[in-house]
Amino acid sequence: MTSISNIKKQTSKIKIILLVILFYIVLQLLMSAQIINPYWQQIICYAGVMTISALGLNLIYGFTGQFSLGHAAFFGIGAYTSAFIIKSANFSNPLLLIIGLIAGCILAGIIALLIGLPILRLRSDYLAIATLGFGIIVKVLFDNADAVFPVLGGSRGMVGIPQLTTFTWVLVIVILAVLILRNLINSAPGRALVSVREDEIASEAVGVNTTKYKTLGFVIGSMFAGIAGALYAHLYAFLHPQNFDFLKSIDVLLIVVLGGMASISGTLIAAVVWVLILEGLRVVLPEAVLDWRLVIYPLLLILIMIFKPTGIFGGKEFKFLHYGDKNE
């Protein structure tokens, strides 16, 4: 590699960092000046939360090729874990949110490992049904959780969760998630993950331990969902089992497919667009046709599938998400 292209790479890296910082400062200023009101602040944070969760599912489905319909369950596990810890300990300092985030992330990861080892032996449709079943079990557990831990509220919902999630927290975790995913995918283990999606027999034949990599992708992806769930819990301060049912898994799946399988850029854009469209239409549309926004969105989806079945980005990436020795 020549030094000129090295310098170019360095300057573009600095540019991206500066852009992100600028983006942060501008939004932060707009928020503290109340130009972006608290309602929209919450929506922007929610877009970030969905981005993190969808990046996790893209790792599982887009990159590793394992069709999971239980993503919302891991999101919920992260949410309830963090809410339980922070509420019980009565933390009110936003910095202490880190404890809840880590706990939610790790518990989601452990449960993904335990559930993943037996069910990742299944292929495509069978795996989808197994993860679907898992999601339903988890939702039923949430519904009845108050029998063991009254603080979780069961089917009445959990209230009074400290509202610690800030825009800063969300942005930091989004950036971390993007960086972790980018570095993972461009490494040798990342190539192994993708080879499992491409052809399991061939990847076994070249020496990839396919069970290990399927599990690795599933666990890391679920950890993303767990940490996103933890942010979600402290964003809305209220949790209800209904927020983690099967339809919520479908929402994340739609973001991944819409943005493009195996595309980090696509997921970033689709998650933000998805949240902003659903909420934005609420503001733009007149009262009488408000319910139609739930028609416009699926319609958009159908149109994209007809005209661009690979999703908006379909396997492509923004330049800054590329790196490494793609073609030495």
Place this chain on the structure above:
Amino acid sequence: MWLKIENLSVSYGMIKALNNISFELKQGEIVTLIGANGAGKTTVLNTISGLIKPNQGTIIFNQKNILNFAAHKIAGLGIAHVPEGRKPFPNLSVYENLRLGAYLSNDKDFITQGLSKVFKSFPRLHERIKQPAGTLSGGELQMLAMARGLVSQPNLLMLDEPSMGLSPILVNEIFNIIKDINSSGTSILLVEQNANMALNIASRAYVLETGKITLEGNACDLLNDPRVKSAYLGE
């Protein structure tokens, strides 16, 4: 004996695919298994590379019984399997496919050496290095599959029907490359329907019929054997 298969039996549910077969391969040899469709040739290779678990038997490689090894462990012993139907990673570039061939190695020099050897044998792949594997032609795919097996510089290369679906000129080209690979020190286990070509480059051969080995011997003897001639060479 370097690779020794003894009393190997495999079944798929109720169906017996291999019935008590035994054969062996010395280091540096090309050994071929020939036989008709459904004889069990592919099953033999899949069992050696650990993709299928047999009912009984032993597989000795380098004085180790590898019968119960997982597939990825067997690849680590230096046995490269070029599977039936080539099985490329279609959305990955030629380069990424080859890098995955050397997946088990962390040694950069070793990988670079493997890649340059492979590009010497298959210059066409070098021209297509950035192209997604799914866009290659049938012949190029066969080259890619073989190259992917060779990047790891294996001791034993197992080829499953490399001539399948290729024009006669390409088949010749592929078989010449197989000979070259062998003369540079890699032992080869070749499974083929194209008995004529296979027997011409192999030193020894086994004939497989519905899961049993019915004939074995030096390749040139089998080439002149009347039974082989009538059944497989169309004479």
